[in-house]
Amino acid sequence: xxxxFFFWFFAAIVVFGxxxxxxxxxxxxxxxxxxxxxxxxxxxxxxxxxxxxxxxQVLVYAGGIMVLFLxxxxxxxxxxxxxxxxxxxxxxxxxxxxxxxxxxVGGTIVASSRTSGLADAPADPAKLSTTTxxxxxxxxxxxxxxxxxxxxxxxxxxxxxxxxxYRDYLLPFEVASVxxxxxxxxxxxxxxxxxxxxx
Amino acid sequence: MDISAxxxxxxxxxAVKAVVVVILVATAAGVLTYIERRTLAFLQVRKGPNxxxxxxxxQFVADVVKLLTKEDVVPxxxxxxxxxxxxxxxxxxxxxxxxxxxxxxxxxMRIPGLGKITTAWYAADLNVSxxxxxxxxxxxxxxIILGGWASNSKYALLGGLRSAAxxxxxxxxxxxxxxxxxxxxxxxxxxxxxxxQRTHQMWFxxxxxxxxxxxxxxxxxxxxxxxxxxxxxxxxxxxxxxTEYSGFRWxxxxxxxxxxxxxxxxxATALFFGxxxxxxxxxxxxxxxxxxxxxxxxVLKVSCFLFVYIWFRGTFPRYRFDQLMxxxxxxLIPISLTNLVLVALAALGGxxxxxxxxxxxxxxxxxxxxxxxxxxAAKPPAAKTAPASVRARAAEA
Numbered sequence: 001x002x003x004x005f006f007f008w009f010f011a012a013i014v015v016f017g018x019x020x021x022x023x024x025x026x027x028x029x030x031x032x033x034x035x036x037x038x039x040x041x042x043x044x045x046x047x048x049x050x051x052x053x054x055x056x057q058v059l060v061y062a063g064g065i066m067v068l069f070l071x072x073x074x075x076x077x078x079x080x081x082x083x084x085x086x087x088x089x090x091x092x093x094x095x096x097x098x099x100x101x102x103x104x105v106g107g108t109i110v111a112s113s114r115t116s117g118l119a120d121a122p123a124d125p126a127k128l129s130t131t132t133x134x135x136x137x138x139x140x141x142x143x144x145x146x147x148x149x150x151x152x153x154x155x156x157x158x159x160x161x162x163x164x165x166y167r168d169y170l171l172p173f174e175v176a177s178v179x180x181x182x183x184x185x186x187x188x189x190x191x192x193x194x195x196x197x198x199x
Numbered sequence: 200m201d202i203s204a205x206x207x208x209x210x211x212x213x214a215v216k217a218v219v220v221v222i223l224v225a226t227a228a229g230v231l232t233y234i235e236r237r238t239l240a241f242l243q244v245r246k247g248p249n250x251x252x253x254x255x256x257x258q259f260v261a262d263v264v265k266l267l268t269k270e271d272v273v274p275x276x277x278x279x280x281x282x283x284x285x286x287x288x289x290x291x292x293x294x295x296x297x298x299x300x301x302x303x304x305x306x307x308m309r310i311p312g313l314g315k316i317t318t319a320w321y322a323a324d325l326n327v328s329x330x331x332x333x334x335x336x337x338x339x340x341x342x343i344i345l346g347g348w349a350s351n352s353k354y355a356l357l358g359g360l361r362s363a364a365x366x367x368x369x370x371x372x373x374x375x376x377x378x379x380x381x382x383x384x385x386x387x388x389x390x391x392x393x394x395x396q397r398t399h400q401m402w403f404x405x406x407x408x409x410x411x412x413x414x415x416x417x418x419x420x421x422x423x424x425x426x427x428x429x430x431x432x433x434x435x436x437x438x439x440x441x442t443e444y445s446g447f448r449w450x451x452x453x454x455x456x457x458x459x460x461x462x463x464x465x466x467a468t469a470l471f472f473g474x475x476x477x478x479x480x481x482x483x484x485x486x487x488x489x490x491x492x493x494x495x496x497x498v499l500k501v502s503c504f505l506f507v508y509i510w511f512r513g514t515f516p517r518y519r520f521d522q523l524m525x526x527x528x529x530x531l532i533p534i535s536l537t538n539l540v541l542v543a544l545a546a547l548g549g550x551x552x553x554x555x556x557x558x559x560x561x562x563x564x565x566x567x568x569x570x571x572x573x574x575x576a577a578k579p580p581a582a583k584t585a586p587a588s589v590r591a592r593a594a595e596a
Contacts, residue, residue: 028281028348035341055330063337064367067344071363074348074356158327158387 006047014040027073031066038062052158207316216322220297228457229259235509242513269446274351277443281349286444286451289342292335293455293462299328300465301389303475303494320475320494324390329377332389332466333370336421339459340366343423343440346452350443358439361429361520366421368527373417375535379410379542380470383553389466393474399550400481402473405557406545408564409538411471413531415504418463420527422456424508426515429523464504465497472500 017037024030038061045054165173233248233256240247248255273282303320310316325331340363347359381387383403384395396402404411420427431439441452468474475493479485491499518526545556 028278028345032281032345051325051327052330055327055334058334059330059337063334063340063370067337067340067363067367070341070344070348071360071367074344074360158330 007044010040010043010047013037014044028070031070031073034069035062035066038066050157050161052161208318212316212318213322217298220322221294224294224297224458224461225454227461228454229263231457231460231505232262232453233259234505235512238506238509239513242510263450266450267447271446271448272443274443276351278349278351281345282443283448285342285346285349286448287342288345289339289455290451290458292339292342293458296332296335296462297458298322299325299331299389300462301393301469301474302465302497303492304390319390320497321390324388327387328389329381329387329392329466329470332462333374333377336459336462337366337370339455342452342455346444347440350440352443354436355440355442358431358436358442361436362423362440365423365427365429365523365527368524369417369420369427369531372413372527372531372535373421375532375539376410376414376417377466377470379539380407380414382539382542382546383407385546389469389474393469393476396473397476397480399553401554401557402471402476402478404471406542406553406560407471408557408560409534410542411467413535413538414470415463415467415507416531418467419508419511420523422459422463422508424456424460425512426518427523428517429520460505460508461501464501464508467504468497468500 014037017033017035017040020033021030021037024033038057042054042057042062045051045057236258237247237255248258251257251261273279299321301319301321301324305317305319307315307317343362343366344359347355347357347362350356380392380403383399383406384392386392386395392403423429423431429439431441436442441449444452473480475497477485477488477491477493477496541556545552548555
């Protein structure tokens, strides 16, 4: 009974924040609305019993990335944008991209709701602390290796995330981390080159 | 579970705890200012506040009255709403963290009219409570940055920018130090981490010597305390990010600084010093120490750390900003990564692995200390011999 209420409440906050980001003229205000939106997403994660993701969402996006955003916005101090028009030349292109994004996300939601049905998140607080995972257990019986599927209750959502990241999707995870490393090195190299010119 | 029982456990008891926490933290912050001023005065061979009440103990009450009645000035060109919002953004996370701090174990008490109630010395034991602490404290930065920005003052803005850079930098080694404690306890729940130190039969300071050092140094930086109080360095930035704040809003920044000190000390206690457990929780010969209730043990340990904070302030000069950044990125982060690998390897070996790591680390630390003191004793005191250049000039003359 309470789960849909909280979902709509926090979903409304997320959308309100997102609209605020593009509607504000002052970049710092936009950043604050984005922050509000992030908190809404974290709250949505909690209603889905994904408290680990919620904490990481706040820690990484709100506590890390947005702080750097604000830092940059303040460094390039910008109280001059007040007279500029709301709608720019790229409005058409932006609408097109937004439409495609909406189509992809909406299509996925419709498709998944047809196959599995949108189940309500369990409202039982006791379920918040455990997650059921199924895995193959490898045992050695009489010199032979036997694989048996087991379903077990692990002590929390963080363990479930770890199983997903480091076992089921290990390769994509590692590929993504290598990409990030490459991007980071690239950023350092690009930043460094301008430094040498200054010197 | 009938309705009234669930209302009691999920609403009434947490509400009571929340009120108690707010009152206690505000009072503790006030008392801490008094203790800090007296201790600093002692360290600097002067008297400190000693006029209001016996030995000046009521000084903080007088200060609160003064701050509450002071005019609340907002700069003319400030961003009013954000200027108003910033103290709130600082205080809410600072107090919210207290929900998961484990001050003591579960206990049962009898309340007339309600019967027996089993509750605990913490408001919530989440299975990600440690992560929650990191997440919430990292949000506290916004109040500082925005306060600095909204004031429309270059000193405040510089303080806010410094603060952003500093907190982001020191969050990294702090996170790694916390991760090593998680590896030792195999849990993210603060209550379980404390209990793990009972089952491991040792405080995690034994294998976590380096982790604790990293945690506490980063913690001092995260709370903007001396020697890392660059965001409010008074010799350069007037008062840093809160230059343009006065009266009660300034008091909120001040109160939160002390609340954060308590948080950092409490987490350090829970992770590395056995939380509410007595020293050597597995040695039966020391069972008489259980006379002291667990909560008191916790408060005692936290008080020690708070004293260290004040001691730091009386001892160390402030870092320069580039030194601060160099220390964070070039010293603490490499050490924390190496330490994390060591602790992870030791944790693979279970109890024995951790114990061996502890003995090796402490052996190395004590050995290094002995060697350094021996070398110091062998050399004549540096202060009495003048530098070579001075001596040469003296010889010429």
